[in-house]
Amino acid sequence: MNDKHINPLLKTALEMGPIVIFFAAYLLLKDRVFNIAGRDYDGFIVVTAGFIPLLVASTLVLWKLTGKLSRMQIATVVLVVVFGGLSVWLNDERFFKMKPTMIYLLFAGILGFGLFRGQSYLRTVMDDVMPLAHEGWMILTRRIALFFFGLAVANEVVWRTMSTEAWVYFKTFGLTAALFVFFMAQGSLLKTYGEAED
Known part of the structure; x- marks a missing residue:
């Protein structure tokens, strides 16, 4: 597949957007506790749970628009899914x-x-x-x-x-x-x- 060029601002937004949203959501929810299915989760865990699919989605969009992903981007997504998923699953x-x-x-x-x-x-x-x-x-x-x-x-x-x-x-x-x-x-x-x- 040939590499495709996209607007640098859009590329930056897709790469950095999930991190900015994570930070903003953390500031908003850090002191709150959410009871989900009878289990208490603090704001950090809830924000992490939202960050995982957001990062996966933004990475997929970036891949769709550019036709490529670096090994670093792929490794980052995999580790976020694994370690973020463990944090949410184990509430840790x-x-x-x-x-x-x-x-x-x-x-x-x-x-x-x-x-x-x-x-x-x-x-x-x-x-x-x-x-x-x-x-x-x-x-x-x-x-x-x-x-x-x-x-x-x-x-x-x-x-x-x-x-x-x-x-x-x-x-x-x-x-x-x-x-x-x-x-x-x-x-x-x-x-x-x-x-x-x-």
Whole structure:
């Protein structure tokens, strides 16, 4: 299937919309308790239950419109369904809070395995976006693998030592800001090892 181009704003809305809605819904429902089928669920669990189908739907729409999904998007949806589903099924918010840890460890592990084999798996999925020399890809992949591992550790520290509200703010803003700052800091590497496209 050929890749299809869509409006960048629509693409961003589909990718970020579920997270924004999750955050807004959490702020609205965080102090409420819902009795469903004779069982009490706090606002966080109810919002998580709504987030799962919302993310699946937005990802399917994105796939329908663009004709492709990245491995990261697919893995994220699978882990949200698994860990979010466990949180809702067992009425235990800890599983959903573990989800970012699992995602970042998975990506760090995959990239690290590629580095161990002398390859940059990052290049496989991003070469058409950022043409770099081989050495540049290896350096960037090493940095991103370590960065993802650091994010996994940070997520574990936050959810295990802080309140649910603090974790929600960290997940919504802290991790997003960390990713932005990290990639902005790679400017000199991209400039040094960037290759002009033919």
